[in-house]
Amino acid sequence: MKLKVSDLSFGYNGKATLEEISLDVEKGEIVSLVGPNGSGKSTLIKCIDRILKPQEGAVLIDGKEVSNMSSKEFSKMMGYVPQSTQEIFPYTVFDIVLMGRRPHIGWRVTRRDVKIVAKTLKFMGIDNFAERYFDELSGGEKQKIAMARAIVQEPEVLLLDEPTSNLDIRHQLEVMKTVQLFVQRGKISAIMAMHDLNLASRFSDKIVMLKDNKVFEVGDPESVLSPENIERVYGVRADVTKDREGRPYVMPLDPI
């Protein structure tokens, strides 16, 4: 499975928010979209997930345009994890995750559906609150449940919109490790909009840096996260050192 975004442009009311975006995502890759607020990260995620309809360009999976797929076909391709989930009405954790099986079930929930949900909860270490109500949980737990719902869809690509932005450091790491495990073991890909450059650096195979609605640079973390790039894109002077695994570590200093 290979995902390709080619010359994609999108605008709200005539004002461009994405211009001629092109990028490739290979199977088994984790790709982070980084860039300042308003640079188009979330919009790009939503265009890929067909939530927004790009005016120009296309998103292709193995050469097939996603806009031509049926909703059911498409929903088996992509799993979406929103920035935060709010449930208006009381649902149990199990019910919420079971919703992710929607593309696969007609009316009746099969034994296999129940098994997949139960296994996913167990795998993520949240099986002990399967019957608890979603709105009683913490932000980190909610985020894990949103990820569980996306993975039981059995997607080829996992799309995450700033998955760590409201979490404490422990939950940030747990969420990122889970994404990594899903991608490696499930042989799928992940595309995530990220604010935290160091988490992006540590967990991504490829970083796409966006500036003013355009792709500024694409590449591995070492080449993209340079002090020069950070200065030009964010307007921030930064030191970039290496962490213990040899990945770039960004220390922002002053806004310019």
Place this chain on the structure above:
Amino acid sequence: MIDDIFGDDFEDDDILKVEETYTRSSWKKTLIVFALFAAVMAFAVAAITIGAASSFGAMEALETVLSKFLPIGEPSPFVQLIVLQLRLPRIIMAIITGVSLGVAGAVMQGVLRNPMVSPYTLGLSSGAACGAAIAIVLGVGIFGSGRYIIIVNAFFFSLFTMALVYGISRIRGTSVETLILAGVAMSYLFSAVISSLKYFSGNEALREVVFWLMGGLYTTKWENVVFLMPIVLAFTLLLVRYSWDMNAMSAGEEVASSLGINVNKVRIICLTLASILTASVIAFTGIIGFIGLVSPHVCRLIIGSDHRYLIPASGLAGALVLLVSDTACRTMIQPTEIPVGIVTSFIGVPFFLYLLVRRKRRWWQ
């Protein structure tokens, strides 16, 4: 793919507990729905035996109904008239009306993701009321005239209001808040129309409008029941089929659409079905408040928000409440009656406030 992720980290036995808990809770919910159904049936049978006419007993009333199906003698024509022509259609009408209001309320709240929504807030009720008032006071119908003029007017005004409210909300995107505000605004407009009609109407018409607005089942005839029963049954089943989509939609539009649901399409289909369901019933009964709003809430507390269970439960709970209220209406102050709209509010509001104060969870904030 999903099995590759789990690998050999754990055995099937490890998840048995979670599986069992889920299976048990599904059974519990199914059981609650059946229990509600049984309660409605039991109360319906009881209601046959209660009434203002006191010249015959409970057994005689039941035998009269059974005699239609079994060869157990011929009851007197008087008892037949009371039981078969007055009580029975009215009881069935109470069930039908309660079901449709409860179902429509649950569906509207579900697809609009808002716990304050009901046929009232979306302008359906006031639209129907306005249509009925125009027919009663001015004698003007949108489709001809005659004995069904009030019903036809109420029905089409109600649907027209819903379409208008939805149309207004579409102009500014499809924001749910706009939809509700447009509904509330339309309600005020229609109230003004009704008030001026009342102000200028004569005694007889005024009385009739006031009665219609309070809602009641006392005019029920068999032909109404026969007409409404298939509509209510069919629309309820159609709406239950969208349960999964409604479940997914309550997680937000973006998540729902990534689960393969065409959110706008499902929303308009469900709203239309629920509106026709409500409009066709209140056209016959007048405004019966509160059930559409409260029934879904009470059921969510008991059974949770999974629409596969919630929609049937809410319908049955609505039927139960209306049946109890209507039986109270026609028996409390004999031989007169109290309009059922008054009773549902008197029973419903304190109960709802009790739940609101005692609630364990907050799902509106």
